[in-house]
Amino acid sequence: MDSKWSQSDLEELKSRDALRGINNDISLSVYCTRLIGGDPHLVLHGGGNASVKTVQKDLFGNEVEVLCIKGSGWDMGEILPAGLPPVKLAPLRRLKSLESLSDEEMVSYVRSNLLDSASPTPSVETLSHAFLPHKFINHSHASAILSITNQPNGEDLCREIFGSTMGIVPYIMPGFGLAKNVSEVFEENPEVGGLILLNHGIFTFSDDAETSYRHMIDAISTVENRMGNGNKHVFVPATIPPKLQSLSSVAPIIRGVCISQDERLGKGTNASQNKLILEFRSSDQILEFVNGKEVDRYSQGGVATPDHVIRTKNWPLVLPFPEATGNGDFRKRTEQLTKEFQHRYNSYFQRQVDSRKLQKTKLDSTPRVVLVPGHGLFGIGRDRKEAMISADIAESFVQTITNAESIGEYKTLGEADVFDVEYWSLEQSKLSNASTQPLLGNVVAITGGGGTIGTAIANEFNKLGAQIALLDLNFPEEDHRFLQLECDVTEQASVKSAFETICEHYGGLDIVVSNAGAMHLGSMESVSDETLRESFEINFFAHQTVMQYAVEVMKLQNVGGNLLFNVSKQAVNPGVDAGPYGLPKAATLALMRQYALETGKYGIRANAVNADRIQSGLLTKEMISTRAQARGLDEAEYLAGNILGKEVTAEDVARAFTQLALSESTVANVTTVDGGNIAAALR
Numbered sequence: 166m167d168s169k170w171s172q173s174d175l176e177e178l179k180s181r182d183a184l185r186g187i188n189n190d191i192s193l194s195v196y197c198t199r200l201i202g203g204d205p206h207l208v209l210h211g212g213g214n215a216s217v218k219t220v221q222k223d224l225f226g227n228e229v230e231v232l233c234i235k236g237s238g239w240d241m242g243e244i245l246p247a248g249l250p251p252v253k254l255a256p257l258r259r260l261k262s263l264e265s266l267s268d269e270e271m272v273s274y275v276r277s278n279l280l281d282s283a284s285p286t287p288s289v290e291t292l293s294h295a296f297l298p299h300k301f302i303n304h305s306h307a308s309a310i311l312s313i314t315n316q317p318n319g320e321d322l323c324r325e326i327f328g329s330t331m332g333i334v335p336y337i338m339p340g341f342g343l344a345k346n347v348s349e350v351f352e353e354n355p356e357v358g359g360l361i362l363l364n365h366g367i368f369t370f371s372d373d374a375e376t377s378y379r380h381m382i383d384a385i386s387t388v389e390n391r392m393g394n395g396n397k398h399v400f401v402p403a404t405i406p407p408k409l410q411s412l413s414s415v416a417p418i419i420r421g422v423c424i425s426q427d428e429r430l431g432k433g434t435n436a437s438q439n440k441l442i443l444e445f446r447s448s449d450q451i452l453e454f455v456n457g458k459e460v461d462r463y464s465q466g467g468v469a470t471p472d473h474v475i476r477t478k479n480w481p482l483v484l485p486f487p488e489a490t491g492n493g494d495f496r497k498r499t500e501q502l503t504k505e506f507q508h509r510y511n512s513y514f515q516r517q518v519d520s521r522k523l524q525k526t527k528l529d530s531t532p533r534v535v536l537v538p539g540h541g542l543f544g545i546g547r548d549r550k551e552a553m554i555s556a557d558i559a560e561s562f563v564q565t566i567t568n569a570e571s572i573g574e575y576k577t578l579g580e581a582d583v584f585d586v587e588y589w590s591l592e593q594s595k596l597s598n599a600s601t602q603p604l605l606g607n608v609v610a611i612t613g614g615g616g617t618i619g620t621a622i623a624n625e626f627n628k629l630g631a632q633i634a635l636l637d638l639n640f641p642e643e644d645h646r647f648l649q650l651e652c653d654v655t656e657q658a659s660v661k662s663a664f665e666t667i668c669e670h671y672g673g674l675d676i677v678v679s680n681a682g683a684m685h686l687g688s689m690e691s692v693s694d695e696t697l698r699e700s701f702e703i704n705f706f707a708h709q710t711v712m713q714y715a716v717e718v719m720k721l722q723n724v725g726g727n728l729l730f731n732v733s734k735q736a737v738n739p740g741v742d743a744g745p746y747g748l749p750k751a752a753t754l755a756l757m758r759q760y761a762l763e764t765g766k767y768g769i770r771a772n773a774v775n776a777d778r779i780q781s782g783l784l785t786k787e788m789i790s791t792r793a794q795a796r797g798l799d800e801a802e803y804l805a806g807n808i809l810g811k812e813v814t815a816e817d818v819a820r821a822f823t824q825l826a827l828s829e830s831t832v833a834n835v836t837t838v839d840g841g842n843i844a845a846a847l848r
């Protein structure tokens with residue numbers, strides 16, 4: 166591992182900070198924290214911290230010695246001075262004389278010694294930093310270090326590799342006990358540049374910031390050299406079947422099984438409940454891992470460090486190769502293995518609370534990481550962010566085990582130590598509070614997603630917590646909140662490919678809003694056949710193509726779904742010269758009813774929205790002005806020509822779609838969004 170230290174970057178940061186009155190020590194610590202936090206081989210999602218001991222002035226102008234240490238909720242890679250809250254050092258060090266201290270007492274005491282009471286809570290590893298004498302301290306859960314500590318003879322191996330350059334601390338969960346052990350091991354040999362924490366990670370320190378950072382890089386490089394060349398094959402491969410099911414069909418099966426068996430999500434097939442998002446990862450290293458003959462052994466050894474358990478659970482779910490000729494076997498096996506996984510998780514919980522007489526509330530038993538031989542791995546989460554964190558940690562888990570098995574055998578802590586962290590109140594607080602967003606974890610595909618109405622629909626579903634894929638010929642601007650897919654809805658192959666991408670990206674699909682359309686005008690007596698057929702392509706056949714592919718995915722998932730059609734008042738209340746547009750729309754209204762009738766048995770609901778006189782991609786400013794003129798009205802009068810006498814907006818249309826998605830017992834409904842038009846009111 167190479168040092169990423171750059172004196173010029175540091176000087177730049179220091180001079181910027183100096184202008185804002187931030188002292189040099191803090192700038193140095195911010196720089197080190199970012200260097201370490203920015204490297205996924207060192208730190209993943211909250212697993213590490215850094216500190217500096219410096220002097221700050223209190224309200225009376227007295228200089229106080231403080232420890233500035235990473236506050237919870239801050240990402241090391243993006244830390245700012247505010248993320249390193251100062252805590253008075255002397256009171257922290259006084260704790261060393263105590264025999265014991267509970268976690269709650271520790272957190273309360275540390276908080277009460279913050280210089281600024283509004284600061285984030287300092288890391289649970291604060292006391293380890295306070296009890297060590299050095300000015301600069303870095304801590305990470307580096308994968309390379311875990312590869313050597315997580316061995317049957319991990320301690321001996323560390324001594325052999327590091328000699329007397331590093332101290333070795335036996336595993337104990339973070340808190341007061343660990344801090345005491347850390348300081349004792351250090352005091353036995355104050356010459357060490359750092360400490361290896363078995364099954365946990367590494368501390369390095371020095372009174373010089375760069376030296377402290379270098380100790381970390383040197384220790385990891387030493388381990389990397391020991392593990393030797395990265396080319397050698399570590400795992401004996403299993404026989405790969407000649408033909409596998411595609412990733413885009415495997416993902417919805419796994420997602421559907423996990424949703425239907427998740428005890429938090431309840432029974433039934435309603436779309437208006439929280440679901441799960443899948444994040445897929447694959448690489449040569451992941452493939453070698455999941456395709457190994459002994460994957461059932463080495464993947465079940467437990468998390469690389471207990472800190473990961475809240476994100477990934479202690480083991481991944483391992484599925485078989487999804488053989489293309491399996492005739493539904495893959496689904497059956499997935500259901501069965503998921504049940505076994507849940508049973509194993511529930512037994513582990515029961516065993517721990519019974520044998521130790523603990524009062525704990527069981528967490529859900531849904532897997533967070535799924536290994537699929539032949540393809541790769543999935544991280545699972547209640548939303549995309551959670552799924553990506555699970556996948557990041559799973560990738561690091563694969564790397565740690567691969568390295569461990571290249572020099573020995575991966576072995577980690579017993580389940581009691583893992584349970585202590587998984588059900589530790591301080592660790593639970595790292596997880597975001599359960600969201601109340603009604604469509605969290607739902608995947609929505611919106612056609613015509615680049616237009617005014619499509620964008621409004623995307624924004625409304627986004628507010629409700631859903632993940633969104635937009636399909637359109639082109640997009641006026643990039644929007645990183647959404648998956649934007651170039652797609653021509655009148656081309657079968659283009660639609661198929663878009664739905665495959667959605668399944669690979671999110672794991673499946675719950676709601677589809679078939680919104681793309683195009684205005685074709687002309688009187689029936691003179692309209693060309695060509696124009697009429699063109700209009701039918703986009704205003705009828707495209708809806709049918711989109712819904713066919715959507716239903717295919719929804720059936721693979723087997724947890725219901727929502728088909729939403731953007732129809733038009735033209736479907737029930739024809740306007741002069743609007744036949745070429747209204748006729749296919751009338752057919753699309755009938756199509757919605759047909760889907761409602763035929764897909765209800767799968768829990769898939771079909772509904773439609775009839776909107777009128779909305780300024781959008783369809784009804785351009787120009788068209789509105791022409792129509793208004795024809796009626797002797799100005800544009801505003803034309804747009805507000807309804808019972809309410811007010812203009813209807815794209816947001817009004819969007820909210821009609823979200824309402825239909827949320828109305829669990831509504832089927833074959835047409836919601837009008839036109840400000841009131843009796844001639845278009847359905848009877």
Ligand code: ZN
Nearest residue numbers: 212213290366
């Ligand atoms: Zn740690």
